[in-house]
Amino acid sequence: MSIEKEIIKKIIEEEATNIKDLNRIKREVAKKHKASFPTNTDLLQVYHKNKKRDERVVSLLRTRPVRSLSGVVNISVLTKPFPCPGRCLYCPFQEGVPKSYLQNEPAVMRAVRNSYNPQEQVKTRISSLQKTGHPTDKIELRVIGGTWSFYPKKYQESFIKKCFDACNRRNSKNLAEAQKRNEKAKHRIICLSVETRPDFITKEEIERMRSMGVTMVELGIQSLFDDVLDFNQRGHKVEDTKKATKLLKDTGFKVCHQVMLNLPQSSVKKDVETFRQLFEDSSFRPDFLKIYPCAVLKEAPLYSLWQKGEYRAFTNKELVGIIKKIKREFIPRYVRIQRLFRDIPSQSIIAGSKISNLRENIIKEAEKENWRCKCIRCREVRGEYNPKEKLKIFREDYFASEGKEVFLSIENDSRNKLFAILRLRKVEDSVFSVLKSSGVIREIHTYGQQLLIKNKGAASPQHKGLGKKLIKRAEKIVKDEFKKDRITVISGIGARDYWRKSGYRLKDTYMIKNLKLNKKISQKKEKYYRG
Numbered sequence: 001m002s003i004e005k006e007i008i009k010k011i012i013e014e015e016a017t018n019i020k021d022l023n024r025i026k027r028e029v030a031k032k033h034k035a036s037f038p039t040n041t042d043l044l045q046v047y048h049k050n051k052k053r054d055e056r057v058v059s060l061l062r063t064r065p066v067r068s069l070s071g072v073v074n075i076s077v078l079t080k081p082f083p084c085p086g087r088c089l090y091c092p093f094q095e096g097v098p099k100s101y102l103q104n105e106p107a108v109m110r111a112v113r114n115s116y117n118p119q120e121q122v123k124t125r126i127s128s129l130q131k132t133g134h135p136t137d138k139i140e141l142r143v144i145g146g147t148w149s150f151y152p153k154k155y156q157e158s159f160i161k162k163c164f165d166a167c168n169r170r171n172s173k174n175l176a177e178a179q180k181r182n183e184k185a186k187h188r189i190i191c192l193s194v195e196t197r198p199d200f201i202t203k204e205e206i207e208r209m210r211s212m213g214v215t216m217v218e219l220g221i222q223s224l225f226d227d228v229l230d231f232n233q234r235g236h237k238v239e240d241t242k243k244a245t246k247l248l249k250d251t252g253f254k255v256c257h258q259v260m261l262n263l264p265q266s267s268v269k270k271d272v273e274t275f276r277q278l279f280e281d282s283s284f285r286p287d288f289l290k291i292y293p294c295a296v297l298k299e300a301p302l303y304s305l306w307q308k309g310e311y312r313a314f315t316n317k318e319l320v321g322i323i324k325k326i327k328r329e330f331i332p333r334y335v336r337i338q339r340l341f342r343d344i345p346s347q348s349i350i351a352g353s354k355i356s357n358l359r360e361n362i363i364k365e366a367e368k369e370n371w372r373c374k375c376i377r378c379r380e381v382r383g384e385y386n387p388k389e390k391l392k393i394f395r396e397d398y399f400a401s402e403g404k405e406v407f408l409s410i411e412n413d414s415r416n417k418l419f420a421i422l423r424l425r426k427v428e429d430s431v432f433s434v435l436k437s438s439g440v441i442r443e444i445h446t447y448g449q450q451l452l453i454k455n456k457g458a459a460s461p462q463h464k465g466l467g468k469k470l471i472k473r474a475e476k477i478v479k480d481e482f483k484k485d486r487i488t489v490i491s492g493i494g495a496r497d498y499w500r501k502s503g504y505r506l507k508d509t510y511m512i513k514n515l516k517l518n519k520k521i522s523q524k525k526e527k528y529y530r531g
């Protein structure tokens with residue numbers, strides 16, 4: 001028997017569940033065979049040849065478990081180099097890579113290895129996630145690169161089609177066919193996000209995004225001070241951010257604001273003020289946040305400003321101080337802080353912070369000071385699911401971009417473990433008739449270890465009916481409180497099948513349900529969930 005097979009046999013026989021046991025077994029078997037340790041990926045490769053799949057064994061051998069602990073796996077795909085109309089001072093330009101990226105960034109190197117072919121990028125990523133033990137049934141696909149809205153429309157369409165083709169493991173004749181196939185595919189795209197500028201968000205742009213299956217938009221808003229935006233030659237105003245955020249929310253999109261700290265012309269005080277306003281002023285209130293500290297790079301115009309002494313990078317102490325203040329004082333429970341740092345290799349940073357584990361450092365400091373960030377990411381249950389724990393539905397109502405938002409969440413009593421969320425918006429008016437006068441579900445997400453679509457394993461809150469409970473509650477709110485008889489969902493293409501099973505049907509790229517028509521069924525199901 002091979003060393004790998006023998007180790008796997010022992011893991012199963014001894015019911016090993018932790019790294020300590022795994023390493024002991026590896027040591028014993030390797031000694032017997034007078035060989036070196038096989039890696040977890042080697043072991044998984046052998047284990048995957050077995051017909052039976054024991055989730056316990058896979059999770060023990062999984063490398064970087066965090067990759068699938070938020071209920072999905074993330075795949076980023078980079079667009080090909082293309083000119084951007086922007087002239088932002090801090091933005092680097094290098095021949096052969098998209099504007100704002102550097103040749104030595106990991107995402108760029110992966111894309112270059114695949115000649116920027118989106119199909120190959122997605123295929124390679126899925127295969128490496130599988131090899132390291134991650135389920136790849138539910139995918140959040142992020143399109144990264146320059147300004148998405150500025151790419152030629154034909155390129156956009158073919159790019160997205162190829163991403164779907166990669167997930168479907170076959171080529172389709174057009175985007176519509178690729179999307180249809182993805183509804184039942186092995187790898188389903190349940191969230192599709194693109195990055196763009198606030199001044200590019202128009203009704204036509206949103207229509208195009210919906211036809212491609214986009215469900216989330218990352219807006220580079222950078223600052224809430226017009227003088228800072230002007231000085232950095234952003235080419236848009238704070239007013240554009242307000243309009244874009246509203247238009248996107250009224251069409252059901254999830255909205256992420258990318259904010260840059262330490263921009264030229266800004267200051268510690270202005271940066272803190274940007275975040276205060278971001279959540280105090282109802283014109284903003286994003287669902288997701290990415291906070292990037294500005295970095296001086298040789299390839300950006302900011303470099304010459306820095307050389308002349310006209311720009312000063314914050315010290316690490318200043319930077320950490322700002323982020324701690326933001327997390328401690330302004331962040332509400334409905335927002336998820338996605339990132340605190342961009343993956344720029346430290347050797348390329350001439351001035352600016354090089355602490356790549358900023359988030360971990362801040363968590364440690366917060367623990368010492370006895371406070372916690374309330375954002376979604378910091379409270380997700382991850383691998384700590386206990387089926388016996390008592391869970392409750394919490395509700396938070398707030399006003400954002402001239403509309404009512406209801407944020408539902410399933411949490412434990414002390415609210416430090418978050419299991420599932422749902423974002424519901426009351427839409428009176430929308431540029432799309434299908435959304436007018438309805439309740440719109442903008443997001444539903446169950447956290448914890450991602451499971452294969454048909455797996456109901458006990459080690460994760462997924463597939464335990466938590467999402468369905470939230471949907472029932474949302475339908476009731478729409479009917480009884482919003483007094484609307486229609487509920488609409490901006491569903492990722494790969495999640496359409498899930499919604500169909502709950503009585504929703506496809507209309508104009510959204511999944512909709514007429515609540516009056518389904519009254520009887522709803523009551524029956526409601527009774528079932530209460531029981």
Ligand code: SF4
Pocket residue numbers: 084085086087088091092099100146147197220
């Ligand atoms: S809009 Fe974005 S990609 Fe274009 S120059 Fe500005 S930061 Fe760079």
Ligand SMILES: [Zn+2]
Pocket residue numbers: 327337373374375376377378
């Ligand atoms: Zn947080």
